[in-house]
Amino acid sequence: MASFITPLILLFISAIFLFLHRRSRYRRLRLRLPPGTLGLPFAGETLQLISAYKTDNPEPFIDHRVHRYGPIFTTHLFGEPTVFSADPETNRFILLNEGKLFECSYPGSISNLLGKHSLLLMKGSLHKRMHSLTMSFANSSIIKDHLLVDIDRLIRLNLDSWSDRIFLMEEAKKCDLRDGNGTGVGDSDSMVWYNVSSSITFELTVKQLMSFDPGEWTETLRKEYVLVIEGFFTLPLPLFSTTYRRAIKARTKVAEALTLIVRERRKESAKEEKKNDMLGALLASGNNFSDEEIVDFMLALLVAGYETTSTIMTLAVKFLTETPLALAQLKEEHDQIRAKKSHPEEPLEWTDYKSMAFTQCVVNETLRVANIIGGIFRRAMTDINIKGYTIPKGWRVFASFRAVHLNPDHYKDARTFNPWRWQSNSEATSPGNVYTPFGGGPRLCPGYELARVVLSVFLHRTVTRYRYCTKPKTQKRYPIIVKRREESKPSNQTWKGKEEESEIEIVD
Numbered sequence: 001m002a003s004f005i006t007p008l009i010l011l012f013i014s015a016i017f018l019f020l021h022r023r024s025r026y027r028r029l030r031l032r033l034p035p036g037t038l039g040l041p042f043a044g045e046t047l048q049l050i051s052a053y054k055t056d057n058p059e060p061f062i063d064h065r066v067h068r069y070g071p072i073f074t075t076h077l078f079g080e081p082t083v084f085s086a087d088p089e090t091n092r093f094i095l096l097n098e099g100k101l102f103e104c105s106y107p108g109s110i111s112n113l114l115g116k117h118s119l120l121l122m123k124g125s126l127h128k129r130m131h132s133l134t135m136s137f138a139n140s141s142i143i144k145d146h147l148l149v150d151i152d153r154l155i156r157l158n159l160d161s162w163s164d165r166i167f168l169m170e171e172a173k174k175c176d177l178r179d180g181n182g183t184g185v186g187d188s189d190s191m192v193w194y195n196v197s198s199s200i201t202f203e204l205t206v207k208q209l210m211s212f213d214p215g216e217w218t219e220t221l222r223k224e225y226v227l228v229i230e231g232f233f234t235l236p237l238p239l240f241s242t243t244y245r246r247a248i249k250a251r252t253k254v255a256e257a258l259t260l261i262v263r264e265r266r267k268e269s270a271k272e273e274k275k276n277d278m279l280g281a282l283l284a285s286g287n288n289f290s291d292e293e294i295v296d297f298m299l300a301l302l303v304a305g306y307e308t309t310s311t312i313m314t315l316a317v318k319f320l321t322e323t324p325l326a327l328a329q330l331k332e333e334h335d336q337i338r339a340k341k342s343h344p345e346e347p348l349e350w351t352d353y354k355s356m357a358f359t360q361c362v363v364n365e366t367l368r369v370a371n372i373i374g375g376i377f378r379r380a381m382t383d384i385n386i387k388g389y390t391i392p393k394g395w396r397v398f399a400s401f402r403a404v405h406l407n408p409d410h411y412k413d414a415r416t417f418n419p420w421r422w423q424s425n426s427e428a429t430s431p432g433n434v435y436t437p438f439g440g441g442p443r444l445c446p447g448y449e450l451a452r453v454v455l456s457v458f459l460h461r462t463v464t465r466y467r468y469c470t471k472p473k474t475q476k477r478y479p480i481i482v483k484r485r486e487e488s489k490p491s492n493q494t495w496k497g498k499e500e501e502s503e504i505e506i507v508d
């Protein structure tokens with residue numbers, strides 16, 4: 001026991017020492033820090049943030065401080081002093097100065113689980129090259145020419161398996177700032193949910209990366225991924241956190257599975273059997289990447305596209321069910337597209353996607369309100385002066401997209417789901433660069449177009465096949481009934497009467 005406690009005491013004393021040392025440095029240098037408080041030594045304000053994110057509405061943490069200190073304030077999160085920005089101009093400055101004044105900096109648990117060669121942690125010219133390589137696999141012409149067909153096919157395939165009760169998680173993952181306990185991605189309810197929309201996004205990414213069609217292998221891999229992602233928002237201390245330990249084990253299994261694929265491919269490409277996918281491009285890039293580098297890169301790509309897109313699909317269904325007028329208008333748009341087809345299963349084409357004007361408003365609004373990536377962490381590479389304050393060299397910075405997207409100064413009735421605000425004649429949305437669900441600058445999300453297309457096709461296939469209707473919300477669950485629409489039944493009648501009604505529940 002003593003061997004356990006002594007390091008803890010030492011850790012605590014060093015934290016206090018560090019805290020006092022830092023405070024005196026800022027006084028000595030007379031840096032004008034943004035207003036705010038560093039909270040308790042070591043813990044800072046992390047506990048307040050975590051408990052705010054466990055409630056229905058995490059905004060009090062931000063609202064309270066913005067009201068008290070203004071949109072740029074000092075706090076102390078995850079063991080480090082942090083400047084928090086809820087100011088769109090400052091956020092843009094941070095995004096655009098990536099690699100010059102700021103560099104990406106993720107909490108330890110995330111970096112360890114991603115692996116040091118992942119795009120999210122790469123820096124400098126290698127990052128630039130690999131970012132544009134990733135972009136080239138998910139840009140609109142690739143989606144138009146190849147991916148749309150796969151997206152549509154995989155979504156139909158998955159919807160065909162909707163027969164059981166399905167649980168969708170309420171406010172699924174408020175991603176960046178949550179701890180590991182709040183959302184329970186690994187519990188049985190959410191595993192059922194993951195089988196629906198996650199498998200769509202997962203299978204799609206696996207196909208793009210290494211040309212594998214869905215099967216037992218992808219499903220086993222996906223289950224390990226769920227465990228890896230669970231570990232992201234825990235303390236990276238295997239001794240204290242079972243979730244983190246489990247995540248590390250799962251990561252090892254995923255890495256082993258991917259390594260086998262990479263080795264197999266190396267043999268094939270030596271025999272001139274090249275495949276036109278991301279793995280093929282990595283092997284042919286002339287960079288002589290090691291197995292470990294390729295595995296880290298692919299592992300992180302799957303993480304980045306997986307959870308984000310599936311969460312947004314869930315939340316779009318939730319918001320639409322709560323806004324019947326929007327659902328009706330969306331249905332009308334998609335029924336018109338289907339009416340031009342000779343068969344309910346006829347694939348969607350790029351021109352169909354381009355004609356989904358109201359759907360794009362729904363996609364924009366879902367991304368604004370849901371804010372899956374609440375913001376991004378960076379580290380100041382030098383002392384930076386901005387808006388009359390100094391961000392000291394080495395400090396963490398958090399540019400909060402969520403705080404901007406939900407601010408009534410930028411969006412009228414900012415906390416209401418209103419897709420019509422995105423129509424060109426609307427005055428409910430302020431112009432300018434305040435909307436950044438996919439970040440910006442050199443680290444702009446390479447999957448932004450892909451995510452939008454996946455969500456649009458998912459909405460198309462669900463609203464033309466099913467009717468969503470709500471049931472009264474119980475204390476824990478938020479049920480949505482999905483019933484197969486008569487007119488959408490395929491002529492060969494492959495499914496049985498029992499399967500015609502599915503129930504989706506969103507769990508608080």
Ligand code: HEM
Nearest residue numbers: 119120304305308309312373376437438439443445447451
């Ligand atoms: C609704 C869905 C999505 C949202 C909201 C989203 C959001 C974001 C944001 C905000 C960033 C910037 C992170 C930063 O600046 O540090 C990012 C980066 C990234 N995203 Fe996405 N993303 C989504 C879907 C996808 C998909 C489908 C892919 C797969 C291709 C993907 C791959 C990536 C990668 C690899 C990065 C790292 C880029 C870099 O560091 O250079 N994302 N995403």
